[in-house]
Amino acid sequence: MTEKLSAAMAPAASRPAWTEETAETAGRGGKIVLQSLRQVYYIRNERKKLEEFVALEDFSLSIGEGEFVSIVGPSGCGKSTLLDILAGLAQPQSGEIHIDGKRVGGPALDRGFIMQGYALLPWRTVARNVAYGLEVKRVPRRRRAEICQKYIDLVGLGGFEDRYPNELSGGMRQRVAIARSLAYDPEVLLMDEPFAAVDAQTRETLQDELLRIWEKTRKTIVFVTHSIEEAVLLADRVVVMTSRPGRIKQVLKIDLPRPRTAAGMRVSADYSWINHRVWELLQNDDGPSGRAEAAPAGRSVADEIAPSTLL
Ligand SMILES: Nc1ncnc2c1ncn2[C@@H]1O[C@H](COP(=O)(O)OP(=O)(O)O)[C@@H](O)[C@H]1O
Ligand SMILES: [Mg+2]
Numbered sequence: 001m002t003e004k005l006s007a008a009m010a011p012a013a014s015r016p017a018w019t020e021e022t023a024e025t026a027g028r029g030g031k032i033v034l035q036s037l038r039q040v041y042y043i044r045n046e047r048k049k050l051e052e053f054v055a056l057e058d059f060s061l062s063i064g065e066g067e068f069v070s071i072v073g074p075s076g077c078g079k080s081t082l083l084d085i086l087a088g089l090a091q092p093q094s095g096e097i098h099i100d101g102k103r104v105g106g107p108a109l110d111r112g113f114i115m116q117g118y119a120l121l122p123w124r125t126v127a128r129n130v131a132y133g134l135e136v137k138r139v140p141r142r143r144r145a146e147i148c149q150k151y152i153d154l155v156g157l158g159g160f161e162d163r164y165p166n167e168l169s170g171g172m173r174q175r176v177a178i179a180r181s182l183a184y185d186p187e188v189l190l191m192d193e194p195f196a197a198v199d200a201q202t203r204e205t206l207q208d209e210l211l212r213i214w215e216k217t218r219k220t221i222v223f224v225t226h227s228i229e230e231a232v233l234l235a236d237r238v239v240v241m242t243s244r245p246g247r248i249k250q251v252l253k254i255d256l257p258r259p260r261t262a263a264g265m266r267v268s269a270d271y272s273w274i275n276h277r278v279w280e281l282l283q284n285d286d287g288p289s290g291r292a293e294a295a296p297a298g299r300s301v302a303d304e305i306a307p308s309t310l311l
Contacts, residue, residue, distance in 0.1 A: 127152065
C-alpha cells in the first residue's frame, strides 16, 4: 500500500514544471541576441568625485521568435537599463544586441516600448494616440482607421475612441498604450513594469488580456517586472536577475500549460512551486548561480515534501 502511494506520487516529482538554465546555456540562436551587455553610470561619491557604477554586467541571453520572456529582479537591479538598451534609447558601454541578425543602433518601429507611465499624448484622443505610430509610418488615412479600430477593439476599448487620456482610468490608459504599440506591428514588444501603477484587480485583468493578445499575435515579448507571480504567470522563460551589478542569476523555463489565466494559476500547485523557487533565487542574492551556489537540477529541497498531486 505504501509502495503504491509513493508510486502514485512519483510522476509529479520526476516531472518538474520548470527547468533551470544558467546564463551561459540560456538559449542559443534566436530572434533577439544579447551579448555580454555592460552598462555603467557615473555618480558622484561623498567627495564629489565621479565614480563608475556598474548597472549591468555580462548580460547574455537569446530570445526566440514569438517567445514571452519575463525579467524579474529587485528594484534597482538594472531591468530598465536593460530594456532601454534593447529599445535603442541608450547605448551600452560594451556588448551588442542583434535582432534578426541586425545590430541594434537606436530606436525603431520594429520594437514597441510600453512603460509604466503610459506615455500617451494628452492632447490626442484614444484613436489618435493609437494612430500615432501609423502616422509616422505614413500609412494612408483609411487603412490607418481600420488598423486602429482593430487594435482598439482587441484591447477592449471599443466605444472610447474619442476620449482623452485624462478621461480614462489607469488600466484603460495602459490598454491604449498596448494598442498603440500593436498597431504599428512591431516585431518585438518591450514592456517595463507596465501594470505596476494599476490596482490589483485591474492588474489581473490586464495580465489575462496580455496573455490573450499574445496568443493571438505571437509577438516576441520582453516583459520586465518585480512581481514574481506576474513573471511566472506570463512567461515561457523567467530570467532572474541579481543586483549590484545586474547580472543573470538563473533562467527558468516554465512548463505550465497554456492558455493560462491569473485565476487559473492561483490554484496550481506547480505555479506556487515555481514562484517559491524564484523567490528563493532572489533571496539568495549572491551572484550568478553556478558560481556562488550549485544550481539544483530541477526542484528545490522543499519539493521533496510537496509534489503537486497532494493538492
Ligand atoms: N541615469 C542614471 N544615472 C545614475 N544611476 C542610474 C541612472 N539610471 C539608473 N541608475 C542606477 O542604476 C541601477 C539600475 O537602475 P534601473 O535599471 O532603473 O533598475 P530597475 O529598473 O531594475 O529598478 C540603479 O541602482 C539606479 O539607481
Ligand atoms: Mg525600472
